[in-house]
Amino acid sequence: xxxxxxxxxRYGMGPEVLRDLTFxxxxxxxxxxxxxxxxxxxxxxxxxxLSMRPTRGLISVFGKDTTKLAKAELPSMRRRIGVVFQDxxxxxxxxxxxxxxxxxxxxxxxxxxxxxxxxDLLKWVGLGDRMHVLPPVLSGGEKxxxxxxxxxxxxxxxxxxDEPTGNVDPPLARRLLRLFxxxxxxxxxxxxxxxxxxxxxxxxxxxxxxxxxxxxxxx
Numbered sequence: 001x002x003x004x005x006x007x008x009x010r011y012g013m014g015p016e017v018l019r020d021l022t023f024x025x026x027x028x029x030x031x032x033x034x035x036x037x038x039x040x041x042x043x044x045x046x047x048x049x050l051s052m053r054p055t056r057g058l059i060s061v062f063g064k065d066t067t068k069l070a071k072a073e074l075p076s077m078r079r080r081i082g083v084v085f086q087d088x089x090x091x092x093x094x095x096x097x098x099x100x101x102x103x104x105x106x107x108x109x110x111x112x113x114x115x116x117x118x119x120d121l122l123k124w125v126g127l128g129d130r131m132h133v134l135p136p137v138l139s140g141g142e143k144x145x146x147x148x149x150x151x152x153x154x155x156x157x158x159x160x161x162d163e164p165t166g167n168v169d170p171p172l173a174r175r176l177l178r179l180f181x182x183x184x185x186x187x188x189x190x191x192x193x194x195x196x197x198x199x200x201x202x203x204x205x206x207x208x209x210x211x212x213x214x215x216x217x218x219x
Contacts, residue, residue, distance in 0.1 A: 001027050001158065001189055002048060007057035009043055016055065017043050019213045025158065025191065030184045032200055033193040035210035041193045042086070044210065045160050048191065049083050050074055062157075079107070082156030082188075084164050088147040090135040096142075097122065097131040100149045107154075114153070121149045124179065126172065140167040148176060158189045165196055177202055 002025035009018040018040045025031070025048075033041050046052040047059060050066060059066045061077060069077070090099045097118060098105075104114040122131055125145040135143060144167040151159060159180070165173035177199060184190045191208075194200065200207070207218040 001025050001029075001062065003058070003060040004047075005058040005060075007047070007054045007059060009040075009047065009052070010055045017213050018047075018054075018210075021057070021215050023208065023215060023217055025189050027157075027189060028184065028187050029206065030181070030190045030203070031192075031206040031208055033191055033208045033210065034195070034200070037195075039210040040213050041210055042162060045083070045162055045191070045193060048158075048160055049081055050078055079103075079154070080157045082151035082154065082159040084144075084147050084151045084159075084161040086162045086166070088135075088143045090143060090146055090150075092135050095132050095134060096127055096138065096146050099135065099146055100153055102150065103154045118149075118153060121153060122146075125149050125176065141169075141172070144168060145172075145176070148179075152179070152183060155183070155186065156188055159183060159191070161190070161192045163194055163196075164192060165194065165199055170198065173199060174202060 004021045004023050007018065007021040008016045010016045033044065035041055047054060050061065053067065062080065094102065100122060101114055101118045119131070122128055125148060127142060127145055127149065130138065130142060138146065144164065148164055165176055168176065173196065180190050180192065181203060209216045209218060
């Protein structure tokens with residue numbers, strides 16, 4: 001589904017922040033991305049989401065060489081990838097419900113098609129009573145859950161999550177992990193970047209370990 005071959009990334013004229021990355025994300029796989037702060041996890045997620053191009057090497061996504069993709073092709077590719085950013089990226093003028101429903105609205109679906117799914121998912125992540133609240137009123141943990149729901153609502157082929165349990169308590173973190181596991185069972189490949197060692201112990205999964213820009217894979 002996603003393949004990296006000898007990928008390197010640098011910002012401007014600085015040193016490489018990622019180097020010689022060779023690995024693959026298989027269909028219906030589940031993996032944690034770990035490593036110390038500054039190791040390059042967020043940069044790697046950006047490459048996976050196609051929001052950046054590598055300085056060198058090959059990245060293939062859904063069978064296509066991303067270095068040869070035209071800019072016009074990127075949006076349709078990204079729609080197959082769900083992503084949860086650390087800064088949430090919720091739109092403050094839209095309610096929680098509207099933020100989560102936004103991917104369906106952008107895709108041109110009618111509200112009657114997606115409304116039941118949006119409501120059910122918001123209830124599942126504990127935001128059933130916060131559907132009509134604007135993001136500035138939400139707590140950090142509530143914003144985190146809304147961002148997760150928005151990423152999951154379209155049942156993406158790949159889900160990328162950057163510290164998705166960083167602002168929630170342990171019981172909710174376990175509940176969200178169960179949601180990721182269920183999504184994986186339905187066919188979505190999941191990549192979770194996390195520092196939460198308790199989360200890592202909850203499921204047997206492959207570990208992609210970044211350290212000083214290099215990657216080790218532990219199964």
